[in-house]
Amino acid sequence: MEVFMKITFQNLIEMSEDSNDTTNKIISKTILENLMKGKFLNQNEISKICFVSASTVTKFSQTIGFSGYREMMFHFKNEFLTFSQNKQSFxxxxxxxxxxxxxxxxxxxxxxxxxxxxxxxxxxxxxxxxxxxxxxxxxxxxxxxxxxxxxxxxxxxxxxxxxxxxxxxxxxxxxxxxxxxxxxxxxxxxxxxxxxxxxxxxxxxxxxxxxxxxxxxxxxxxxxxxxxxxxxxxxxxxxxxx
Missing domain, CATH: 3.40.50.10490 (Glucose-6-phosphate isomerase like protein; domain 1)
Structure with a gap:
């Protein structure tokens, strides 16, 4: 699971740095910026910010190995919370x-x-x-x-x-x-x-x-x-x- 999380997070980063202004770049960039602040936006919030449909956000989640947006954010949130707990005992x-x-x-x-x-x-x-x-x-x-x-x-x-x-x-x-x-x-x-x-x-x-x-x-x-x-x-x- 840890290796899988590193791969999916890296996929998110690579999409955000795409040289073309694609829909995937816009979505991944928005998700990353909020993840770095510990914010976990829901699918409707991402749709509004990126001016895309909810189905487009679902397809984006599937491109990096998840069944949908909710599952993707569940995994990222778990990783973030685990890391936050580890920080307390550094x-x-x-x-x-x-x-x-x-x-x-x-x-x-x-x-x-x-x-x-x-x-x-x-x-x-x-x-x-x-x-x-x-x-x-x-x-x-x-x-x-x-x-x-x-x-x-x-x-x-x-x-x-x-x-x-x-x-x-x-x-x-x-x-x-x-x-x-x-x-x-x-x-x-x-x-x-x-x-x-x-x-x-x-x-x-x-x-x-x-x-x-x-x-x-x-x-x-x-x-x-x-x-x-x-x-x-x-x-x-x-x-x-x-």
Whole structure:
């Protein structure tokens, strides 16, 4: 069941990152954004938000292996609730230890990031949909610290916008073609600096260092919800130092 949940969640992510504005992309993106906030919309709510019929939502659920929308949300809700219960006992489990060790290993990144952001005029945040919630947390932290920050729609960005700024990339999953192109362009900007937090599957980070972090926690943190928790704990460390 755990493997099945990872596959279906990954299917949801891949659909949300489709390069075409398909109905499945709109539905999956809406579901993901709400799942990341712990919201479990019913079928009628999804239909209204996405301007589609209830039968279209049912067909969408069937494409990722469920008999219907209700069954799909039942499974996602169970996974979310199980994870929430596990979070309450983090300090007594290896999960919390794994996370603490991961953050400690990346203290060079945290310190460098804080130092560069402290003197930066502009910070751009690019993200995969799986890490949308984490991107929003970082954005709000920077605003609170009176920084000029932007969350960027990477499908509409002008390359010139990357110059004279710090470009932050939060990337998870394998289907991030547009983001990878922007990441490559950002690296070429001589007057800018890039910081990358990426999953191993993305292929963007081979080793963690002062400007790059890999989501290389143990298997306990191998899915999207867990990576968001890890990211937000990392953001908390950054917040305390800024």
């Amino acid at each position: 300090r007594e489990t290896n999960n919390f230890k794994n996370l603490e060790e991961w953050i400690f290993r990346n203290r060079l990144f945290i310190n460098t990031f804080v130092e560069e952001v402290s003197k930066a005029e502009k910070i751009n945040i690019f993200y995969s949909w799986e890490l949308a919630n984490s991107a929003q947390v970082l954005y709000e932290i920077l605003l609170e610290k009176n920084k000029k920050a932007f969350i960027i729609n990477h499908n509409q960005v002008n390359v010139g916008f990357l110059d004279n700024s710090i470009n932050v990339f939060l990337i998870s999953g394998k289907d991030n073609r547009t983001l990878k192109k922007i990441h490559s362009e950002a690296k070429k900007q001589v007057n800018s600096k890039s910081f990358t937090m990426a999953s191993k599957l993305s292929g963007l980070v081979e080793i963690s260092d002062s400007h790059n972090i890999m989501y290389d926690m143990k298997d306990d943190f191998s899915n999207g919800l867990h990576r968001n928790v890890a990211s937000q704990l990392l953001m908390l460390e950054i917040y305390k130092k800024l």
